[in-house]
Amino acid sequence: MRENAIALEKDVVRSRCSRPRSDGRTTLGSQPTLSRLEHAIDRSAIQSLARIGIDWFCAYAYGPDEHPPDLILDLDSTDDPTHGTQQLALVHGWYDQHMYHPLVWFEGRTGLLLRTRLRPGRDASATGVVDELRHILPLLRRRFPHTPIFLRADAGMATPAVEAKLEAEGVSYVLGIGTSRVFKARVAPLVARAQARYERRGQAVHLRTSFRHRAKSWPHPRRILVKIDVTAAGLNVRFMVTNRCGRAADLVAWYDDRGTSENWIRELKLDLHVAPQLSSFPRQRLPPAAVQPRLPAARLFPARGPCGDATRVGDHRADSSPRAMAL
Template sequence: MNHSTLPLPGLSPGGGKSVLARFDGGLLSSDAGVLALREVEKRLGVAERLAACIDDPRSQDQVVHRLPDLIRFRLLMIAAGYADGNDAISLRSDPIFKMAQDGLPSERDLASQPTLSRLENRPDARSRVRMGRAMVELYCASFRQVPKQIVLDLDDTFDAVHGDQQLRLFNAHYDEYGFQPMVVFDGEGRFITAVLRPARRPKGSEIRAHLRRLIRALRAHWPTTRILIRADSHDCGPVVIDWCRANRIDFILGVASTSTLRRHITGLEASAKARFAAAPQRGKVRRFTEFFDGAASWSRVERIIARVEAGAQGSDTRFIVTNLTGGRAKMLYERIYCRRGMAENHIKAWKAHLAADRTSCTKATANQFRLFLHAGAYWLMWVLRARMPKRSLWRIAQFDTLRLRLIKIAARVVERKTQIQLHLPSACPDQTILRVVLGRLPRLVT
């Protein structure tokens, strides 16, 4: 029995008339905005870049679904909110997704869920390395001209797992098994790379190895660009600091509080507490100072900046270390270091809005490939948002808002002999901004 022809039960009458609803509308789609994402993907070439990194042993003359088509389908699914590969069972016949693959609505269906699962398990360790380089190339290609300076925000995030995945590890802080991927964004929110790793705090040698590969790839494109590394105290250590200095890399890193550092700010803490106690109605008192010191394991003393804050809950002190020579302590802390907090918002968008924590494959290489797939979907949404008018609220909208307002648009698809017509809702509230974005897309740099 064809259940799509059965009426939906339990619908109340409207305007005195009974309501009859069936899933028999024909070529309809609820994701017309995917075509805008297709235009973004065409200009970025994310699918082609990732596909070029994977060896395809299939007989090409008998291939129905090319690797770039498979990857593009998966990227568009993730960006449209379909993070589960099982959704391909229904979406493979969606006319809009077919058009996004440069096909006709009446042509054969797209790849099935088993085909996409085989894709995820195809890359090996070498493919994973090549895809990491491809993501860096994608990042460099997103600039119109070579930048004078870039800021790299290094952070990690916990990813809980519930199976026997390779590299999984129990983390006592989160009281769960999982991964702790290392993720890098730039200061503007562009995605650079992600590395799958066990759920433990990274050692300095591991961070150094990761930075060495990343900086080498960036220097291959921009040998003279100045690079600044920002990270919290988890990624600060003598190995990292020495490597940055040896390779002409600027850094501004959080430092864990120690008795050696705290002896420099004892008087400042007492002064801040006294000022707050004298006028609590003025709010918290924040003071800054700087000095040169270092841990016993450091090879030399470094410039340390301390931020002391006193309030009703007591005092709070934070330390950062940097090799930047200019600037006042307050400016370096508030205008440069604190902006690394935006990286947490980027990770939130990557995980919460694009489901990047769906790392449920058994093989570590497959889960690493998933991180890159979700990174590619992040690029589609980020570029779509970057094309918005600069002073509009769309420029700071979350990815789930963009999806709800611009991607989830109903459409009736009519295929003619020489034309495909899309009939979109006349009452669509965001049709104006969609016109603006599509008008700006051709000016993207690829």
């Protein structure tokens, strides 16, 4: 027994994880210690962890006198399958599985993760977005008071409440929006022209346009962007709603760039193993579960640079993906 005790005192892991007691000896955290930590998580701890990404972005993404031309918020939701009886791990009809349905925010120019939010599996894509904007926008505006803010997201985020909040806050947006009979009727002549041109030339046809439309739930008309592609794969017609000015082709191309954020989410889940953090707890309570996706993501945000100085993301923009930042 004495030999085992001496060996434990020299153990590298123990020496790194232990801390001195009042009698000068050191103790090592045990499994009950970790369990107490996990179950001591409260709302204030969750809120503090939720701010790590955006606080780091405001402090280090750009130098004190450096001002980006704009800030781009890339918003998306993702599925986090569960395999136990976690609280609020519910069946989502679209994904057809038990899951959580977290929100993920990235900054489009730097690729930095700004914020995550765990949500019950049955929540709609836009649930909680307005509340998240109340937290995110004041922090960004305090650090970048004269920088315009843009947001792009898929059709699940295009709700009257989200659109009204963005317009009230002066945020320029392009949001995917579902098709309707009215939309189809408006673009039917253009679709027919695109298909005829493809049949005549045998080459892919890409048309972009826009029109004004007012839905019953909207307080005023909004601009609808139209993307029409006719290729060997067939006809593809997409619609987006926006409050931005400019050429439809330019706005659609800018919106299409948001596909990069889906790759960033994939890196979070595969390289940082964010999703398994949740599904590995068979009877996880929701408060500690809400912390799980933020703990591995927090590795993206070192407090200091490699030489003791804060390292700006601007110095490494060639590859600022979650994988590169973690490395």
